[in-house]
Amino acid sequence: MDGLACEAGLLAAQILSPGERAHWDSMRAVEKRRREWLMGRAVAKEAVRLLLERDLHLHLAPPEIEIQPDAYGCPQVNLVGQAPSPARGSQPRCALSIAHSDGAAVALASLAADTLVGVDLEGLSRRREDFEAIAFSPDERSLIAALAPELRDEWALRLWSAKEAVGKAIGRGLTAGLEAFHITKMETSTGMVTVDLQEAALAQYPRLRGQSLNVYTARESNFVFSAIIYQHGVVRMRPSRQEILDYLLQKMGELTQDWDYTDPVGPESKLFTELGFESLDAVVLCTAIQEHYQTPMPFAELLAEIGEQQRDLSITELTDFVNAHLGAADGTRRVQ
Numbered sequence: 001m002d003g004l005a006c007e008a009g010l011l012a013a014q015i016l017s018p019g020e021r022a023h024w025d026s027m028r029a030v031e032k033r034r035r036e037w038l039m040g041r042a043v044a045k046e047a048v049r050l051l052l053e054r055d056l057h058l059h060l061a062p063p064e065i066e067i068q069p070d071a072y073g074c075p076q077v078n079l080v081g082q083a084p085s086p087a088r089g090s091q092p093r094c095a096l097s098i099a100h101s102d103g104a105a106v107a108l109a110s111l112a113a114d115t116l117v118g119v120d121l122e123g124l125s126r127r128r129e130d131f132e133a134i135a136f137s138p139d140e141r142s143l144i145a146a147l148a149p150e151l152r153d154e155w156a157l158r159l160w161s162a163k164e165a166v167g168k169a170i171g172r173g174l175t176a177g178l179e180a181f182h183i184t185k186m187e188t189s190t191g192m193v194t195v196d197l198q199e200a201a202l203a204q205y206p207r208l209r210g211q212s213l214n215v216y217t218a219r220e221s222n223f224v225f226s227a228i229i230y231q232h233g234v235v236r237m238r239p240s241r242q243e244i245l246d247y248l249l250q251k252m253g254e255l256t257q258d259w260d261y262t263d264p265v266g267p268e269s270k271l272f273t274e275l276g277f278e279s280l281d282a283v284v285l286c287t288a289i290q291e292h293y294q295t296p297m298p299f300a301e302l303l304a305e306i307g308e309q310q311r312d313l314s315i316t317e318l319t320d321f322v323n324a325h326l327g328a329a330d331g332t333r334r335v336q
């Protein structure tokens with residue numbers, strides 16, 4: 001909000017519906033909370049507006065996209081003046097989640113049917129001494145303790161943030177209690193965190209019984225954030241090229257651990273001449289990559305091509321190959 005050119009009152013006049021404006025005017029909260037609420041509304045309306053334009057060719061102004069909390073505080077979207085039409089049926093249903101922290105706000109929206117979304121944002125600069133004793137169970141704390149010391153604070157915040165994102169996705173926040181959002185796995189190379197709901201949370205959202213929830217977490221400058229898009233048990237999130245490279249380097253480190261290879265494995269390392277790969281190792285690696293990204297890729301052709309040309313393959317080249325094939329279809333991919 002500090003970075004915005006216009007003053008809060010002016011922004012409110014531009015983006016809020018009359019009902020939202022009345023709420024903002026009567027909001028009895030500290031100025032920081034009022035500003036964060038407004039900023040959350042600004043980014044949420046923008047997310048919904050862009051989605052409606054892109055997917056439904058529906059052009060609405062921000063005040064026509066009204067956001068009201070339900071009885072539990074979960075934001076609900078109402079498109080003002082969009083009466084159900086015979087052509088479109090009922091109003092498009094939009095799942096929405098909002099988070100704000102330290103003067104920044106994020107929103108995540110989806111028009112896909114039967115989708116849950118949850119997003120959370122946490123500032124790293126705020127001191128939170130020893131919140132872990134209350135926030136996490138002993139086995140969650142041991143996941144954090146197993147990390148390199150310099151990663152622990154950031155990952156403790158990521159795990160907390162993942163719980164909040166899931167709480168928002170099920171529409172009840174963390175009211176089921178922190179232990180009801182149990183973290184069973186985390187992967188530092190991809191940022192993925194797995195959350196298993198316990199009984200108290202399942203009682204609030206029984207449809208998720210038996211499902212492990214995958215939450216994507218990341219760090220950007222002084223913030224960590226988490227996002228979950230849940231549809232039929234998968235998270236749809238296209239990994240960045242850097243995340244693919246990090247994953248491949250980690251995988252390569254694991255594979256070569258038992259070999260007598262002593263030099264560090266880096267992006268320019270060559271699989272066959274430098275790392276000592278044999279054909280079968282390459283096939284094992286390719287299978288692991290496909291499974292990890294839940295996406296078939298034409299590895300057989302790639303391996304045949306490099307065999308024909310009698311050349312080697314660097315980790316960078318492999319990263320570009322995976323990146324190209326993950327982006328080939330619809331820009332979204334299943335990441336487990």
Ligand SMILES: CC(C)(COP(=O)(O)OP(=O)(O)OC[C@H]1O[C@@H](n2cnc3c(N)ncnc32)[C@H](O)[C@@H]1OP(=O)(O)O)[C@@H](O)C(=O)NCCC(=O)NCCS
Pocket residue numbers: 036037040072073074075097098099100101120121164167168169170171172173174175
């Ligand atoms: C809902 C909750 C997860 C929000 O977390 P937070 O760190 O306070 O605030 P964030 O900035 O991350 O998110 C705030 C947004 O969450 C959204 N939100 C609030 N309740 C929600 C719910 N039940 N479901 C989904 N989203 C919700 C709102 O959009 C809110 O922003 P807004 O009021 O400006 O619209 C958290 O406050 C909560 O679970 N509260 C109830 C239980 C509780 O207080 N537990 C204490 C745990 S120690």
